[in-house]
Amino acid sequence: MPRILAPLLSAATYARWLHLLIGLIFAGVVLLVFPGTEGRSLGGLLALAVPLDVALLVAAALVPAMRRAEGVQARLLLMPAREQDIAAEPARGFADRRRTAVWLIGRVALGTAVGFPSVLVPAAAVGLLVRPEPDLFGLRLPAREGFTWYPLLAPVLMFALGWLVVWAGRLQLAMAVRLLGPSPAERLAAAELRAERLLERNRLARELHDSIGHALTVTVIQAGAAREVGDPAFVAKALEVIEETGRQAMEDLERTLVLLRETRDTAGTGGAFEGADGADGPATERPGIGQLPALFDTARAAGSPVEAWIGVPAAKLPGVLSREGYRIVQEGVTNALKYAPGEPITVRITVREGQLELRCTNALASSAVRASPRRGGKGLRGIRERATLLGGGAAAGPEAGQWVLAVRLPLRLGA
Structure with a gap:
């Protein structure tokens, strides 16, 4: 029972109902302002309204802002699970305008189909409750005497109308996600x-x-x-x-x-x-290769001898390579201080075969030196990420009793 009644009591159902009725209002206003509708049968009205509505809706869909207006309204009234499922951007091409036109036509058609029962069913329910000779959708029923069960049909009709609105609202939401959802270009831009x-x-x-x-x-x-x-x-x-x-x-x-x-x-x-x-x-301003001497002085003050050889002037390096090179060497020196405190550190920065080479080595911690164990490896992973983004590569590991960090970065990407 809760599953049956819960959708009928949901705020989303009534917000979507309002969204559906707007479609009926549009169709009704078009018929009211268009001359020559008096005295026509229902078939004649439909024959007049359908082509006219379609023409107006297609013309409206050609306006780029219409897609945005419809998307904002759909987000507010259809209450999607995720707002980004419905775009709120102007149309950017013919495909967006075509989908907007299909959406507007479908919205008005579904709104009209739900709008008429929304008006007729409550009127019929009231008639079943109070009229001596109820009129059910144009079908006149026998007099109330002897048919005391007429009032029982009223809640059945309203229940059926409620579930019609629930399913129509869900269908309207699915249409909005399909037709007003982000285009492939918008999805790519978001990604x-x-x-x-x-x-x-x-x-x-x-x-x-x-x-x-x-x-x-x-x-x-x-x-x-x-x-x-x-x-x-x-x-x-x-x-x-x-x-x-x-x-x-x-x-x-x-x-x-x-x-x-x-x-x-x-x-x-x-x-x-x-x-x-x-x-x-x-x-x-981020530090570059030119600030490495100060970094080495800090390491020497911490008790680790540093021998450095920088074979390229900082002014001749592209800015991004200078800054990223500084961070890479800084991480190498920090690791040496952390895991092999007091051990000598050697840093060499050279240019060879169109590549900037950075090499940082330090002796592995001796038995007399306590070094904290490595955990996580976030610094080395960050070095590899920096090198990869610049089109180079990085390698680190023990080699002949030393820990070696070697990074190669192409100079052409920074030029």
Whole structure:
């Protein structure tokens, strides 16, 4: 019983009913304003109304904004499970206009088919309840005397009308999803927008992981070393490094938050990417290869000797390669500090055969050095993602007693 009654009590049913009745109103208004309808039979009215309605609806469908208006109305009154199942965009081509025309014709036809019973059934139900000689859809019934069961037909008729509206509303919704749903071009654009936003979120996540992860690693190592050594001069130097690293981390966090706000405000228009790569100001300027010496100084202050050789001027590198190269080397140095603290680190950056090569090596942690175990591998995965997006490749793993990170990036993509 609840399954039978629940649709009849649903707000969606009555909202869809209103949507259906609008179709009847359109057909009725056309007949009222068109001359020559008086004295015609029902067949004559239909013969006049159908071609006229179809012509007007097709003409209306040619207006691009009609598709948007119908989509907004369908979203409000048909109550789809997901709003994106019904588009609310203007028609962009002939295919959209054709589907809009079919939708308008079908909507008016279904609305008219449901509208007449919506008027006639309540009138017949009232007649069964109060009239001495009820009139059921033009069929006059015998006098009420001896037929006391007439009033029992009234709720049956209203129940049947209710379920007619339920099924018509569901059919109307299915038509809307089919005919007003996103076109293939709109679905492709939506998929590209989702992919763009996902890529931007992943990029921001990598930025936070690399910059904040490096800062925390250096801070933990410096604090632990200062506690162990206990030398006032060393403690002062460690605090200085912690302060500088924390300041740099705060700048990185502020820049990432600026990019996050731009991503939200542009909503997939490409502005977030432009702001990230365009260096619009100090808040969004990202470090490049030229800032690596400061990174190496931080690692040396943390107790790990760094030998670096940069064989390409930072000014001659494309901006995107310079920035991504910095992050890749930063992650390599951070991993070395985290998993092999105190061990020597070697960094080489060269250009060979039209490719930028970055190689970061460090000795594996000795038995005398405690290194935290690797967990998750998010940093290495981020390096591979950076390299793949730039058309290159990355490899990392133990080699001859050392941990080697090797990345190759094509220079032509940044030119």
